[in-house]
Amino acid sequence: DQGSQYSSSDWRSFLKANNLVASMSRRGNCHDNAVAESFFQLLKRERIKRKIYTSRQDARSDVFDYIEMFYNPKRRH
Template sequence: GPGLLIHSDQGAQFTSREWAAFLREHNLEHSMSRRGNCHDNAVAESFFQLLKREKVRRRKYRTREEARRDVFEYIELFYNPKRKHTNNGMLSPVDFEERQLKLEKAGV
């Protein structure tokens, strides 16, 4: 089956034959936003902007594994359990989800 999912807008570089060939060659699956709908990608764009700004900006990784580990640790040890979000009432994603589950169990 397909490997990693690559999501993009419908820019010319992402609709070219060369891009499609690259994706096939590397066993990647392509997903695209709807034409003219920038909101399809808003959550992902916001997350990656934070990842770049808070973690990987100006870093030079010696290996792909070092980069993978650094991004994994950012997501699993900081972003999800600790990073507070204004849209979640200043709760981390983990705390917000736990609160929602408690409310659902209580029938609220």
């Protein structure tokens, strides 16, 4: 995403303060992010939209289990 919120000085300051590096797909190239978009679509459809989490920790644990115990062994990368 090339949105202005990701290039603002506040966002760049936040990244720098947290030792993070911004990464953007190339403008006009929809294939740059296709794998990540596909993964998040599956995660939402197969896991997140089917559950109600009582806490952030429950959600975090469940998403971790989905990725490590189901998604990685079952899907070809």
